Amino acid sequence: MKVNLESMPRMVSGIKKVRDTIITNIVLIGEKSAPTFKEKGRAVLFQERLAEFQIDECTTDSYQNPIGIIRGSDRNKPPIFVVAHLDTHEPYQEFFDFTVRKNTISGPGVADNSTGVGVLISLPVILKQLKLKFRSDIVLAGVIQSIGKGNLRGVRHLIKTWNGPIRGAICVEGVELGRLNHYSEGMVRAEIDCLSSSIPGRDKRNNSNAILIMNELINKILEMRLPQRPYSKIVLGKINGGYHHGRDAFDASLGLEIKSDADDLVKELINEIEDITENLKRLYEVDLKLKVISNLNATRLKFNHPLVKYANSVMKTLNLEPKSESSESELSIFLSNSIPAVTLGVTRLKTLNPEPCVEIDPIFKGIAQIIGVLQAIDNGVCDGRKLA
Amino acid sequence: MAENWLDTNTFHHSEFSSIDRLVKAKKKKEVVISLCLPTLNEEKTIAKEIVIMKSELMDRHPLLDEIIVIDSGSSDKTREVATHYGAQVHLSSDILPDLESFKGKGENLWKALYVSKGDIIVYLDTDIKNIHHRFAYGLLGPLLLDEKIRFSKAFYDRPLSDETKGIRPTGGGRVTELVIRPLFSLFFPDLTQIIQPLSGEYAGYRDLFEALAFPIGYSIETSMIIDIYKNWGLEVMAQVDLDRRVHRNQTTRSLGKMAFALMQRFLTRISDYNMIQLKDELNDRMIQFENRAQEYQQDISKFDMQERPPIITIPQYRERFTTAPKKDGKSGRKT
Known part of the structure; x- marks a missing residue:
């Protein structure tokens, strides 16, 4: 052998x-x-x-x-x-x-x-x-x-x-x-997109700035408590947003990855981020969506x-x-x-x-x-x- | 005009993609094949070209017998890199040192005839970004499989490579369409069937190349086609579609210089063939203008009309390559 x-x-x-x-x-x-x-x-x-x-x-x-x-x-x-x-x-x-x-x-x-x-x-x-x-x-x-x-x-x-x-x-x-x-490791990759101008019938003058909403979302994610064991980590890997220096951003997107030794914990964390996303969506009346693009056990x-x-x-x-x-x-x-x-x-x-x-x-x-x-x-x- | 030539003598490289078939034909003909690469500061592209040709057409299929680099005196690592990857590297000025030395592509191609041993010589430029072994086997196909073909020339799409925007699909061959094709139409309508007369990739039998004069610089391709046509006729030529060749873009200004050199050579050639009479010698200077600091200033480039005679007329060459006839009556080689 x-x-x-x-x-x-x-x-x-x-x-x-x-x-x-x-x-x-x-x-x-x-x-x-x-x-x-x-x-x-x-x-x-x-x-x-x-x-x-x-x-x-x-x-x-x-x-x-x-x-x-x-x-x-x-x-x-x-x-x-x-x-x-x-x-x-x-x-x-x-x-x-x-x-x-x-x-x-x-x-x-x-x-x-x-x-x-x-x-x-x-x-x-x-x-x-x-x-x-x-x-x-x-x-x-x-x-x-x-x-x-x-x-x-x-x-x-x-x-x-x-x-x-x-x-x-x-x-x-x-x-x-x-x-x-x-x-x-157990892993989920997700993209969160924010479009602040796409709600039908909404007064455009009151649009929220998509970058600021994304900023709040990031702060909320950073406030999340992660256990020491099993090992787990949230990586905020990429961000995009806005169009012009002098205009409020109508769109922003965030790419993140959750990793852990435990599959259950990965699920728990992505569910929590989904909840945060849903809350902010309601609060600011914007189109804020989380989409899982890949996952592994x-x-x-x-x-x-x-x-x-x-x-x-x-x-x-x-x-x-x-x-x-x-x-x-x-x-x-x-x-x-x-x-x-x-x-x-x-x-x-x-x-x-x-x-x-x-x-x-x-x-x-x-x-x-x-x-x-x-x-x-x-x-x-x-x-x-x-x-x- | 030879009307059938375009149909009968135009090929696509895919017709020769069975390299084993070419190797068999080569063995049957008992010929030696040399790949010759003229260089001047090509350290970025030369290794890729040698590695691919050596892997595919020497190591895996014994189609090429040698790869020879003739360098004009590069100041970068061209010669070092080419040697590292197993090419036979020569400094142009070291070949036939008793003769006056010139710098130019034509000079390198001419001297390659002296240092190479092939019965068939394949010449490829070394600035081809998308180099592939089809560039060599495509050109060799007609020479090995068609008894009457003695010279084959490449044609292709010529997308321009732009460092910032990637590849632009059209715009190549401007000198061909604006200078050479009109001149060929006027004086050699048969030759207009050659899609890319200025392509730097061609192959042929030694006995044909050794009987040709080689201009030193840009105009080697044009004069070669005219001389082969005048001496052997269109039927010994073939052209092969190699699909795509990605190359460096050149400014209109440098293409202007190229056009000057080509016209200068063309007019001299047709005068030599008594097709026109030039009453005076042609001016050897291209005059262009540049706007520098709000002033137009002359930019003059001198183009020598230096030309190497057929190498068969050089005693050292004749000494190296014997003329003892082979069984088929063609001249044999000493080396």
């Missing part, structure tokens, strides 16, 4: 031999625009590349998540999933210009998540180069509609409609190398689960310092479906401004750790184990 950890450094030099193909994949994927709900172009390219690499099977599921399958040698073993979200935060543009330098790749969305997807579609070439075979089928999935309002729809659908058990999963993120995510793979322990060992063999944090991503969907999973980062973010830039050299270690963990799952590290 053990992974040959001694072979890991050798693996890194083997992976370096296909450096140009890995960089090419990151660039070609990254230059294709893929905001959430508009991932089609990138999904088609994902499939085309896998087909070019002569992967055993290449298809899409009924939700249009592109999928490639590397067939394993044992038909009785359930498949192992390797997933990366296709969508990015960048708004649609016909073409993104990526720049490759001596040790960096830069371009919009390179870290989140072109590098992850580029590495994912390079795996058939890399595994061939390393002459590695697996007993399980390896399912490479680029999942759509993941981030923000996508609310992880792609991966939810993929797992829900997958016919049969799944042995384990690795979620691939572009950055940060060294992350070892194995749990997700708290799930966890314990720190002493063999998958986490092996992932730790693989990373330490590669001189990486594993860092464990909560990840509200594809991981939580696997874990909430009782599928052992971890999220790993591929490389390091060098800068964010003027545009995101990732380092090339660490990518090879990042890939080696993914393959090491993949081998551990294939060797049965997750078989017959409960998540927690």
Whole structure:
């Protein structure tokens, strides 16, 4: 059941031999625009590349998540999933210009998540180069509609409609190398919109200023009492409002996230914010609405689960310092479906401004750790184990 | 006008996307293929171009045999980056050092013939933002699969890249439409069928390139087309649709200079071919005006008419590339 950890450094030099193909994949994927709900172009390219690499099977599921399958040698073993979200935060543009330098790749969305997807579609070439075979089928999935309002729809659908058990999963993120995510906090993301001019028949001269109403709402949220345990947190993440310096703002919006180890507490807190919103709406006679855009249940793979322990060992063999944090991503969907999973980062973010830039050299270690963990799952590290 | 040419000799890159088919044709023809990239301060774009070409057309499919960068003396890290990614890098002035050295794209392309070993040479510009391996295999397709084609040239949509507003979908090819197409219509109507005569991406057989004179600067593309047309005819040429090429926008002022150089070369060429008679030498200075501090001031740019002779006439080249005939009767190579 053990992974040959001694072979890991050798693996890194083997992976370096296909450096140009890995960089090419990151660039070609990254230059294709893929905001959430508009991932089609990138999904088609994902499939085309896998087909070019002569992967055993290449298809899409009924939700249009592109999928490639590397067939394993044992038909009785359930498949192992390797997933990366296709969508990015960048708004649609016909073409993104990526720049490759001596040790960096830069371009919009390179870290989140072109590098992850580029590495994912390079795996058939890399595994061939390393002459590695697996007993399980390896399912490479680029999942759509993941981030923000996508609310992880792609991966939810993929797992829900997958016919049969799944042995384990690795979620691939572009950055940060060294992350070892194995749990997700309960989370709700919501947007509160205030429109002070949209109540029919209301005298516009008496409109309340939407920014001031939002300010009061924020003050009320800050007054809320949060318990020390279970851990909980409200993040006021983004705000928008108004139009002109000299005019009362007719509109304002607030984006917030509630996180906690306990799902019940998340529900309690969002209900309380809903009540505050409703009260202010009545008090000021404005159109004030709270809309939940995504939610996740708290799930966890314990720190002493063999998958986490092996992932730790693989990373330490590669001189990486594993860092464990909560990840509200594809991981939580696997874990909430009782599928052992971890999220790993591929490389390091060098800068964010003027545009995101990732380092090339660490990518090879990042890939080696993914393959090491993949081998551990294939060797049965997750078989017959409960998540927690 | 050769009426069928547009139909018979115009291709789309997707017709050649089966790279294995091209590799088979290459093996059958027993040819060596060189990709040559002329550079001057291209550190931002050169790595991407080399990495993609090397990955897709050398490592994964053995279509290209070498990637050669000919640099005009970049002051940035172009040469360092290109070497790092495995290209063969030459400083233009180091090639054929006994000859007087010039600076310009045409000079680099001409010298690439000396340092490369290919029977087929692919020339690509290095300022292409959306570089893709189709730029090379698209041009190679007609050369490898059609016996009569000896030269292929790219055409595409030319959206302009604007640093602040992203990509604007139209507006490229102004010099083509305002200068070259009218001149071709007047003197070479056949050549008007070439959609983008100024495109910087083309490929051809060595025996064709080595017999051509290469102007040093801007006008290499125009003179190349005219010379091939006059010496071998339109039927040896093909054009390939490469879909899109995103490139840097240029100011009207710099396009004006480009137009001057092209017209200067064009008129000289048609005079050489006795199609017109020039009674005096052409002025070699482009005169533009700028409004500086409420005053119009002259801005004069000098354009040398330097031109490299066909490289086959250079003894060092002949020494390097033997003329011993191959089985098919074509000239063989020593290196």
